Amino acid sequence: MKSQNAGHDDARHEGRARTPSASSGGASATGRSDAARSGTARQAAVVHFENVGLRYGMGPEVLRDLTFSIEPGSFQFLTGPSGAGKTTLMRLILLALKPTRGFISVFGQDVSHISGEALTGLRRRMGVVFQDFRLLDHLTTYENVALPLRVQGREEATYRSEVVELLRWVGLGERMHVLPPVLSGGEKQRAAIARALIVRPEMLLADEPTGNVDPGLGRRLLRLFIELNRLGTSVLIATHDLQLMDQVDARRLVLGEGRLHIYD
Numbered sequence: 001m002k003s004q005n006a007g008h009d010d011a012r013h014e015g016r017a018r019t020p021s022a023s024s025g026g027a028s029a030t031g032r033s034d035a036a037r038s039g040t041a042r043q044a045a046v047v048h049f050e051n052v053g054l055r056y057g058m059g060p061e062v063l064r065d066l067t068f069s070i071e072p073g074s075f076q077f078l079t080g081p082s083g084a085g086k087t088t089l090m091r092l093i094l095l096a097l098k099p100t101r102g103f104i105s106v107f108g109q110d111v112s113h114i115s116g117e118a119l120t121g122l123r124r125r126m127g128v129v130f131q132d133f134r135l136l137d138h139l140t141t142y143e144n145v146a147l148p149l150r151v152q153g154r155e156e157a158t159y160r161s162e163v164v165e166l167l168r169w170v171g172l173g174e175r176m177h178v179l180p181p182v183l184s185g186g187e188k189q190r191a192a193i194a195r196a197l198i199v200r201p202e203m204l205l206a207d208e209p210t211g212n213v214d215p216g217l218g219r220r221l222l223r224l225f226i227e228l229n230r231l232g233t234s235v236l237i238a239t240h241d242l243q244l245m246d247q248v249d250a251r252r253l254v255l256g257e258g259r260l261h262i263y264d
């Protein structure tokens, strides 16, 4: 594995993005400038950050000069000590926070001056597993997982078997008709994962998705994320769990002291 400070990582990411002649410097044989190629790399990336900084209120900068891309169909872990800014970075990607400085694009779209409607459209393309699950207590497990499909306006008859199959897969077949308050922490986590996966998102963001489950189930959930990734979804998993990360030879984004280091 090699480490690179994400702040000096542009050339590698341009090479990674599927742009012709993206690895050489200056004007290329195609006649396109570095700036033009960089623009294409941004458009090709699912997420692109350039010199992004974030501070809460008048506090110190929590994230500094983050420059990196998440490519279509890629799989990566986001890690770093407690308080390093993993959740903050996820919230920036989710467009729940605005950066204090720098540039962010999501699905090729500059999000600095985006309308509320366009923002909702971009968010719908992402599946999210929050650390605190965010299940609705008055809906059953089945209804929670089916909710994103209902919001899309789909008829229950078109998705019922899909939802039931996914619930069985995550081991909640017997718990689909109960309300979240009676689920265990691990069961809530699996329900939250199923709800994120049911829409087959283009990008999945998961904050500590195996934090409340035993190692066996953690491996099973990891396999589910890998399978989703094989089907084309870009996956970003924030975790402290070294054992989990050691099971996959995946890229690691490591936050420390406000900076991002990337290990491919």
Ligand SMILES: Nc1ncnc2c1ncn2[C@@H]1O[C@H](COP(=O)(O)OP(=O)(O)OP(=O)(O)O)[C@@H](O)[C@H]1O
Residues within 6 Å of the ligand: 056, 059, 062, 080, 081, 082, 083, 084, 085, 086, 087, 088, 089
């Ligand atoms: N809403 C907020 N207002 C002010 N400071 C905040 C806020 N949210 C987070 N912070 C601070 O920003 C820093 C990064 O927090 P964040 O939750 O992103 O870290 P983390 O890496 O996800 O931590 P953990 O692994 O413990 O979940 C911390 O110092 C935290 O105290």
